[in-house]
Amino acid sequence: MKKQIFLFLIVTLFVIGCQPSDSAINTAIAQTQVAVPTNTITPITPTVDITKIKLDPSIFQPEDLGLTGGEIINTLPDIGPFMDLPDVANQLSRKLLSPKNKNDVGWASIIIYKSNEHCKGVLSVIQKNISRVTDKEPKVTDNTLTSMSGGFDSVYYCRENILVGIFISEKQDYQNIEESALTYYIESLITRLDQIIVKQ
Numbered sequence: 001m002k003k004q005i006f007l008f009l010i011v012t013l014f015v016i017g018c019q020p021s022d023s024a025i026n027t028a029i030a031q032t033q034v035a036v037p038t039n040t041i042t043p044i045t046p047t048v049d050i051t052k053i054k055l056d057p058s059i060f061q062p063e064d065l066g067l068t069g070g071e072i073i074n075t076l077p078d079i080g081p082f083m084d085l086p087d088v089a090n091q092l093s094r095k096l097l098s099p100k101n102k103n104d105v106g107w108a109s110i111i112i113y114k115s116n117e118h119c120k121g122v123l124s125v126i127q128k129n130i131s132r133v134t135d136k137e138p139k140v141t142d143n144t145l146t147s148m149s150g151g152f153d154s155v156y157y158c159r160e161n162i163l164v165g166i167f168i169s170e171k172q173d174y175q176n177i178e179e180s181a182l183t184y185y186i187e188s189l190i191t192r193l194d195q196i197i198v199k200q
Helices: 002-018 022-035 116-133 179-199
Strands: 068-073 090-097 104-112 144-148 152-159 162-169
Touching (some): 104 179, 116 144, 116 152, 152 179, 162 179
Antiparallel strands (some): 068 090, 090 104, 144 152, 152 162
């Protein structure tokens, strides 16, 4: 029994003697914290002139909204929100069609301006245009304009010198598309656009 107690004491002393000091533990923690990666988002700095990128029509993917794609144009669509917009540097729009009867139900557009100031000013022009035809004021933040007025729904997002927008009308031909779905579509469109910018 004495041997077991003696052995236990020796093992206990050995374990206690092998523990690091508090300062050694604090030093190790500090060194680990320095190496921890941060969650900082690094903005994409394109190496090409964004006003000259080639916009691929497949970027629109209208099936994400349960719609089909129609005509593709590299001019502004003739829709109320786009009246009196300033000159653009680059653009592409795709007509959106009802899958049920192929009726025209709206447009998705990417519009690139020469500067960020142009893009910010465009949101106020779109807001005025929408306010002319509906009694429900659009929701406006620094970079986004949303209008869910019943007659037509639209979401526009401006980032730097790029305006991305979707305009939906003639909703009697298909189920209502919720604001969250339109917003998600715009976010997905921006992500696909970023991928095109990085590749060029």
